[in-house]
Every structure is written in C-alpha cells, then in structure tokens.
Amino acid sequence: MLISLNTASDLKIFSPSEPIGILIISLGLIFTGMILYIIYAVSTNKESLEDKKIRTKKESLQKEKIGKLFPKQK
Numbered sequence: 001m002l003i004s005l006n007t008a009s010d011l012k013i014f015s016p017s018e019p020i021g022i023l024i025i026s027l028g029l030i031f032t033g034m035i036l037y038i039i040y041a042v043s044t045n046k047e048s049l050e051d052k053k054i055r056t057k058k059e060s061l062q063k064e065k066i067g068k069l070f071p072k073q074k
Contacts, residue, residue: 015021047055 013020
C-alpha cells in the first residue's frame with residue numbers, strides 16, 4: 001500500500017497553526033498536567049484528616065481487642 005502525496009494536503013488541518021492542531025496540543029498539555037499531578041499526589045502520600053482519624057480509631061480498636069485476648073497478669 002502506497003500513500004499518495006495528495007493525502008499530505010489533507011493532513012495540514014492537524015498542523016500546530018490550525019485550530020484542530022491547537023486543540024490537540026492544548027488537550028495534550030492538560031492531560032500531561034493531570035498525569036503529573038496524580039503522580040505527585042500519590043508520591044507525597046498525603047492523608048486527609050478523616051483518613052487519619054479512621055486509621056487511629058482502627059489502631060486503638062485493634063489494641064483494645066489484643067488487650068482483651070492477652071490480659072497482663074502480675
């Protein structure tokens with residue numbers, strides 16, 4: 001299959017100076033920014049206040065259950 005040179009004129013609508021090309025570039029930049037933000041948010045491992053409260057509550061409940069199973073005898 002040979003691509004004719006006439007189809008190259010149809011591809012000019014995707015050039016960076018045309019509206020469709022500008023749209024493609026801007027969508028690409030937005031998508032790249034979102035991906036970089038997601039990578040940053042995951043790598044910093046920030047917990048919300050609610051997550052911290054839930055985690056500390058679960059830990060205290062776990063310690064209480066362990067304390068009931070293994071009471072300290074003196």
